[in-house]
Amino acid sequence: MQIYLIRHGIAADRNAQTTDAERPLTEKGRKKTQGVAQRLATLGVRFDALLTSPLVRAKQTAAILQQTGLAARYELFTPLAPGGDIHLWVNWYQLQTYNAIALVGHQPDLGQWGEQLVWGDHRANADRLILKKAGMIGVKLNPNGNPLGNGELFLLTSPKWFLAN
Amino acid sequence: MQIYLIRHGIAADRNAQTTDAERPLTEKGRKKTQGVAQRLATLGVRFDALLTSPLVRAKQTAAILQQTGLAARYELFTPLAPGGDIHLWVNWYQLQTYNAIALVGHQPDLGQWGEQLVWGDHRANADRLILKKAGMIGVKLNPNGNPLGNGELFLLTSPKWFLAN
Numbered sequence: 001m002q003i004y005l006i007r008h009g010i011a012a013d014r015n016a017q018t019t020d021a022e023r024p025l026t027e028k029g030r031k032k033t034q035g036v037a038q039r040l041a042t043l044g045v046r047f048d049a050l051l052t053s054p055l056v057r058a059k060q061t062a063a064i065l066q067q068t069g070l071a072a073r074y075e076l077f078t079p080l081a082p083g084g085d086i087h088l089w090v091n092w093y094q095l096q097t098y099n100a101i102a103l104v105g106h107q108p109d110l111g112q113w114g115e116q117l118v119w120g121d122h123r124a125n126a127d128r129l130i131l132k133k134a135g136m137i138g139v140k141l142n143p144n145g146n147p148l149g150n151g152e153l154f155l156l157t158s159p160k161w162f163l164a165n
Numbered sequence: 166m167q168i169y170l171i172r173h174g175i176a177a178d179r180n181a182q183t184t185d186a187e188r189p190l191t192e193k194g195r196k197k198t199q200g201v202a203q204r205l206a207t208l209g210v211r212f213d214a215l216l217t218s219p220l221v222r223a224k225q226t227a228a229i230l231q232q233t234g235l236a237a238r239y240e241l242f243t244p245l246a247p248g249g250d251i252h253l254w255v256n257w258y259q260l261q262t263y264n265a266i267a268l269v270g271h272q273p274d275l276g277q278w279g280e281q282l283v284w285g286d287h288r289a290n291a292d293r294l295i296l297k298k299a300g301m302i303g304v305k306l307n308p309n310g311n312p313l314g315n316g317e318l319f320l321l322t323s324p325k326w327f328l329a330n
Contacts, residue, residue: 123284129318153295156318
């Protein structure tokens, strides 16, 4: 059971017309995200479920992953919005029997969730996992017992390391 | 200040003629290691210091990294042999002013050292970082204070994710 925590791509700055929730991916953000999605597809990755924060920049990231063939569909999932509580989606997760799922969301939440899955808690006042935009964290979860504190980290990468060029 | 903990490539099995310390890289191990080294070079990585466990499979891995232009030379460093104590090389490290260093060694030591750099300790009886052969862990170290427990993980990858094809 593998979980991929994927950060949204580079988004446009806030302006007078858009709220934070409405900020779209920039052209560069879209391109890098497409590159990452293509690499995942080439490597044979496929998500049984693809859930995303409802914010536009995350939703657009999930749409790119879906359009690249990594998942049949994507679904909005409010616990992935900024400041979401890990227990809200872990409760959902425990009802599933998937092999691989992807959650698209935001920092610092994703990095803290990664720490919680692997080490059971996260450092106060300090992020221990550097997660860049369109980067990802891969955690292998133990199918038995509490998902928190029983995971094994198998991947942490930014697009820089992941993209072929 | 970045530290790369690099695991040796795939090595031949032990046989009647070779001790564990003498096991060389296989042809596949050599090829994958060369691919990883080439990718690092393409990405502009350069090590100010490249230290290796004295075991043959590690030394050959370090030689490939050096030959690819990632470092001017490599040096044998006995604290990197299997079962080495992190404090032995951290004491050395604290005397250096390098921007990027690479340590070539073995599991489970490298994964445990990565955990110690980032979280201060490592889980007893369980490895939390999955580090495959010719894979690597990248940690950004805080130049001030104790290197243990103050690092930030920026990379954890196996060759599978890192190589372009």
